[in-house]
Amino acid sequence: MPETTAPPSRVPNRGYRQWTPFWFLAPAVLTLLLIGIYPTIFALVTSFRRYNIARPREGFPFVGLENYVSVLSDGTFWASLGTTARFYITVLPIQIMLGLVIALLLHKTGMGFLKALARVTLVVPLATTYAVVGLIGRLIFNRDFGVANQFLDMIGIGGFDWLGSPSGAFAAIAIMDIWQWTPFCALIFLAGLSMVPGEIEEAARLETSSKWALLKHVQLPYLLPGLTALLILRSADVLKLFDMVFVMTRGGPGSATDLVSIYIQRVGFRIFDLGTASAQAILLLVLTILISRLYIRILYKEVQ
Known part of the structure; x- marks a missing residue:
């Protein structure tokens, strides 16, 4: 063939x-x-136009920096930015400290199955959307049948109108944010601890019994890159935080939880002044970039 x-x-x-x-x-x-x-x-x-969608017949004329001048002279905008800053300095240190403690506990040898289970459990809050976290918060801190008041009754303190009082509402959204994002901090720190060379860490443990000295001189240099990324991500996240707070409190009572993102939404989609709302959003973007650059300059160092 x-x-x-x-x-x-x-x-x-x-x-x-x-x-x-x-x-x-x-x-x-x-x-x-x-x-x-x-x-x-x-x-x-x-942001450079008078852009009010409720009055389309007026057109959208170019106004230059008028919107930015209006925003910078708006006392309510600065008050909401101050509330956001207070929320930021309340939740972030707690999240970092709790996350570091959890990471150090999970970094220890032993515990086997419990360690694996704990790592899986840390992912659950991160997989929960902001709106769902807000709904869970409304149920937990409900005045009549919430779990928080039931717990207070058990220890003899009595119920508390969490979402109806300024201090209670602020504490409620802070607690829910800490619950959701502390696991993220723990996972970031745990990743940093896994980068520490085993022989260096073991030698340091033989040289000193002080856990603080071990953390400061051996582990901390490997945690700084992750800490920098954590601060940048959480800064941007807090500045744009909207869903959870809107579902839980709508920015109230009064202006107790009126974060800057809540105020921007109100200007843009209730007053329909998209020009001013856009100027506020651009200023918030610039602030986020400046904060990120500051963290990188102060904290970030390459591990030698």
């Missing part, structure tokens, strides 16, 4: 191979453009 030859394999042309990485990246790039870059550019352009 005559010998048959296999058909030559098709070799993709050179141009196709050069564009292959682009096609793999294209969906992510397009998504980033649609949900990230385009809204930012739109907000930047809108």
Whole structure:
């Protein structure tokens, strides 16, 4: 029988191979453009216009820096920014300290199955959306049948109108934020501790019995990069925090939980002044960038 030859394999042309990485990246790039870059550019352009969608007949004229001047002279905006700052300095130190303690406990040898179970459990609050966390908070801190008041009754303190009083509402949203984001801090620190060379850590344990000295001189340099990333991410997250607070308190009672994101939403979607709301959002973006640069300059160091 005559010998048959296999058909030559098709070799993709050179141009196709050069564009292959682009096609793999294209969906992510397009998504980033649609949900990230385009809204930012739109907000930047809108912030220089008188853009009130409730009065479309007036048009959207260019007003220059008028919206920014209005925002910077708005006492309510500064008050909401102050409330956000108070919330930030309340929750973040607690989250960092609790997260570090949890990470150090999970970094210890032993515990086997319990350690694995604890690590899995840490993911649960992170997988819960802000709106659901807000609904859980409304149930926990309900004045009549909430778990928080039932616990207070058990220890003889008596019920408390958490969401109806300024201090109680502020404490309630802080507690829910701490519950949700302390595991994130713990996982970041646990990742940093896993980078410490085992022989160096073991030698340090033989040299000193002080856990503080071990943390300060051996483990801390490996925690600083993660701490920097943690501070940047949490700063941006607190400045844009909306869903959980809106579901729990709507910014009330009064202005007790009126975070800056709540105020921006009210200006943009209740008063319909998108020009002013966009200027507020752009100023918030600039503030986030400045805070991030400050953290990087102060804290971030490469581990030698």
